[in-house]
Amino acid sequence: MSEKTATSKPDTVYLFGTCLIDLLYPQAGVATVKLLQHAGVRIIYPQAQTCCGQPAWNSGYREQALAVARAQLELFPKPIPIIVPSASCARMMKFQYARLFAGQPDEAEARKVASRVYELSGFLVDELNIQLHDSGAPLRVAVHTSCSARREMAVANKIPELLKHLHNVDAVEPQHAEECCGFGGTFAIKQPEISAAMVLEKCRHICATGAQQLVSQDYGCLMNIGSALEKQGVALAHQHIAEFLWERIQDRDP
Amino acid sequence: MTSEFRRNATSALQQDDVQTNLNRVVHKLREHRQAAWIAADEWRQLRRHCQAIRENAVRKLPQLLEQLETNLIRNGIQVHWAETAEQANHVVLSIMQRHDAKLIIKGKSMVSEEIALNHFLMQHGIQALETDLGEFIIQLAGEKPAHIIVPALHKNRRQIAELLHRHFPGYAYTEDVDELAQLARKILRDHFQFARVGLTGVNFMIAESGTLCLVENEGNGRMCSTIPPVHIAVTGIEKVVEKLSDIPPLLSILTRSATGQPITTYFNMISAPRQPGEKDGPREVHVVLLDNGRSTSYRDRELAATLRCIRCAACINHCPVYQHIGGHAYGTVIPGPIGSILEPQQRGLDRYGELTQASTLCGACTEVCPVGIPIADILNRLRWDATRQDADCSTPGAGSGYIPAQTALWKLWAWQCTHPGAYRLSTRLATRLRVVLPGYFDAWTNVRTMPKLAKTTLHERLKALGIDHE
Ligand code: SF4
Numbered sequence: 001m002s003e004k005t006a007t008s009k010p011d012t013v014y015l016f017g018t019c020l021i022d023l024l025y026p027q028a029g030v031a032t033v034k035l036l037q038h039a040g041v042r043i044i045y046p047q048a049q050t051c052c053g054q055p056a057w058n059s060g061y062r063e064q065a066l067a068v069a070r071a072q073l074e075l076f077p078k079p080i081p082i083i084v085p086s087a088s089c090a091r092m093m094k095f096q097y098a099r100l101f102a103g104q105p106d107e108a109e110a111r112k113v114a115s116r117v118y119e120l121s122g123f124l125v126d127e128l129n130i131q132l133h134d135s136g137a138p139l140r141v142a143v144h145t146s147c148s149a150r151r152e153m154a155v156a157n158k159i160p161e162l163l164k165h166l167h168n169v170d171a172v173e174p175q176h177a178e179e180c181c182g183f184g185g186t187f188a189i190k191q192p193e194i195s196a197a198m199v200l201e202k203c204r205h206i207c208a209t210g211a212q213q214l215v216s217q218d219y220g221c222l223m224n225i226g227s228a229l230e231k232q233g234v235a236l237a238h239q240h241i242a243e244f245l246w247e248r249i250q251d252r253d254p
Numbered sequence: 255m256t257s258e259f260r261r262n263a264t265s266a267l268q269q270d271d272v273q274t275n276l277n278r279v280v281h282k283l284r285e286h287r288q289a290a291w292i293a294a295d296e297w298r299q300l301r302r303h304c305q306a307i308r309e310n311a312v313r314k315l316p317q318l319l320e321q322l323e324t325n326l327i328r329n330g331i332q333v334h335w336a337e338t339a340e341q342a343n344h345v346v347l348s349i350m351q352r353h354d355a356k357l358i359i360k361g362k363s364m365v366s367e368e369i370a371l372n373h374f375l376m377q378h379g380i381q382a383l384e385t386d387l388g389e390f391i392i393q394l395a396g397e398k399p400a401h402i403i404v405p406a407l408h409k410n411r412r413q414i415a416e417l418l419h420r421h422f423p424g425y426a427y428t429e430d431v432d433e434l435a436q437l438a439r440k441i442l443r444d445h446f447q448f449a450r451v452g453l454t455g456v457n458f459m460i461a462e463s464g465t466l467c468l469v470e471n472e473g474n475g476r477m478c479s480t481i482p483p484v485h486i487a488v489t490g491i492e493k494v495v496e497k498l499s500d501i502p503p504l505l506s507i508l509t510r511s512a513t514g515q516p517i518t519t520y521f522n523m524i525s526a527p528r529q530p531g532e533k534d535g536p537r538e539v540h541v542v543l544l545d546n547g548r549s550t551s552y553r554d555r556e557l558a559a560t561l562r563c564i565r566c567a568a569c570i571n572h573c574p575v576y577q578h579i580g581g582h583a584y585g586t587v588i589p590g591p592i593g594s595i596l597e598p599q600q601r602g603l604d605r606y607g608e609l610t611q612a613s614t615l616c617g618a619c620t621e622v623c624p625v626g627i628p629i630a631d632i633l634n635r636l637r638w639d640a641t642r643q644d645a646d647c648s649t650p651g652a653g654s655g656y657i658p659a660q661t662a663l664w665k666l667w668a669w670q671c672t673h674p675g676a677y678r679l680s681t682r683l684a685t686r687l688r689v690v691l692p693g694y695f696d697a698w699t700n701v702r703t704m705p706k707l708a709k710t711t712l713h714e715r716l717k718a719l720g721i722d723h724e
Pocket of ligand 1: 562563565566567568569570619622623624625626627
């Protein structure tokens with residue numbers, strides 16, 4: 001996949017911000033930029049980017065998914081990594097583009113782009129070997145790993161690794177962590193009863209950890225779990241791992 | 255408005271006992287499977303091997319079936335081809351009639367469920383008796399199996415004890431698992447002696463030798479296939495493998511994936527009826543080879559992977575949706591992820607298309623499948639087939655999920671996402687209008703608050719921060 005040597009850290013990367021973060025959680029995108037800059041990396045953010053195409057792809061609208069995905073391909077021409085602060089969108093690009101573009105004239109191009117896609121937490125750990133210094137108060141943090149992070153992207157252990165840098169943070173994994181939170185994009189709307197049962201169970205396991213904070217690589221899950229916690233009136237903050245890390249390493253008392 | 259599937263699922267979600275039983279059993283099955291693998295490497299290696307065996311078998315399906323038929327006939331086993339469920343039922347019926355048999359004793363067979371054999375025979379005055387303990391319980395309860403390996407997993411010990419006691423008040427009431435099994439055996443034993451025909455399913459068929467393999471734990475499969483003078487095996491055409499040497503790895507991965515057992519209590523290899531001079535065994539052995547839509551899947555390169563399935567149920571046991579709603583909600587013979595890709599292919603997207611939406615595409619199924627079926631990808635593919643309007647798709651019911659208004663919305667979305675200027679403008683507008691946008695959306699807000707749009711988009715924020723855009 002990547003030719004990794006201790007001396008050749010990438011100095012410039014593309015950021016693919018994802019439409020969800022663009023529209024609802026831009027602070028996670030900003031934090032991603034700050035973290036990458038903190039690690040000495042320059043960021044290029046093509047302003048013409050929109051969406052990876054996953055919503056249409058997973059709903060069976062391949063023609064539309066293809067058009068949207070195709071519009072992203074040309075935005076990332078340089079042979080440098082493309083960082084995605086979502087394992088779900090990263091998975092779409094890295095593993096599903098090959099299926100989406102199969103037999104298309106730009107299949108080779110799509111495969112090339114796919115090969116340069118990295119999920120953020122994995123990139124911070126494996127490619128940048130980022131060093132972080134905690135300046136926050138003691139805190140127990142529950143880690144939620146999205147299904148894409150756990151499975152195809154195989155970055156389930158990256159958040160715990162990142163949190164190890166933070167000496168005041170006690171990272172815990174909820175029981176049955178491998179079970180899906182019930183978001184599934186349109187699933188939450190098409191099968192609301194099952195989705196509700198799944199997210200409420202997820203909430204129970206997260207609450208049982210006694211954590212004061214929830215973090216994840218994916219805002220899809222966070223939106224689902226976070227809104228459910230909020231509805232129940234549970235005081236448990238949820239944040240993207242980039243936001244959380246960036247906040248923790250700010251010196252609070254300069 | 256609400257679909258039958260959603261109503262079934264909701265009802266299952268509201269039954270506390272079903273929820274408790276389901277939760278307990280699926281987690282236990284997952285733990286057992288987990289414990290069955292000493293090393294992750296061992297599992298990966300064996301899976302690669304088994305996937306290759308099944309891929310090879312599915313690829314060569316027509317020629318292996320021909321070879322199988324030749325060898326079965328040479329062994330003295332009578333072969334019947336059935337293109338449809340109805341044909342399969344009639345084959346069984348005519349054998350029953352030829353032997354003037356009014357009772358058939360059955361080992362576990364999901365294909366007999368697929369063709370609704372019991373019901374069909376009953377209409378013709380023939381009683382079918384399930385002898386697998388779980389199936390026996392389901393039959394007494396007048397239900398359908400809720401799982402392909404543990405048909406009664408939605409019932410607990412007390413419910414089973416009460417059910418048996420209600421039907422057989424002559425025996426002492428017990429909730430002890432072993433005693434319950436003994437009791438069922440006692441009840442069933444008499445029938446084994448008198449039934450003229452026994453029926454079983456098949457787990458694997460070996461083409462090179464013409465052998466039928468049957469995997470089971472209770473010994474009832476062996477009884478059904480050896481005690482009555484006539485044995486009928488019903489199975490899908492995809493169960494064929496090329497060689498005898500394919501069996502040990504498949505058997506090993508099947509039992510571990512299913513229940514975490516390194517091997518089952520019984521493994522039967524049926525290669526011929528009773529030979530001259532032999533003292534036991536059936537005098538006639540029949541095998542009914544059912545297509546019922548399988549050859550349509552075979553002809554599609556992507557969907558053909560579905561036929562690799564060895565019915566271990568690991569995908570079902572690991573499915574977070576199944577875990578919450580159980581098997582009955584699906585309204586199909588095979589529930590869970592495998593059912594959601596299989597049933598629409600066999601019986602049409604028009605009838606079972608919604609099942610392709612009964613998944614978050616979390617991939618837990620794909621992860622545990624011992625023959626590497628990309629279940630989530632196939633669900634994704636079938637969702638496409640449901641909306642397709644082109645003629646290149648032979649999946650039954652293709653295009654039945656096409657809704658013009660929905661397509662128009664996706665087209666609008668795609669237009670917006672392929673016109674960055676319009677996208678930026680509309681997302682910017684959306685954030686500015688966030689106060690007037692509807693603050694509720696029932697399906698979402700029943701258990702959640704409505705997420706709020708940000709004040710400004712990431713595009714805007716990064717521009718303001720002076721982040722390079724090329
Ligand atoms: S699809 Fe795979 S996991 Fe599911 S029953 Fe078939 S073989 Fe087992």
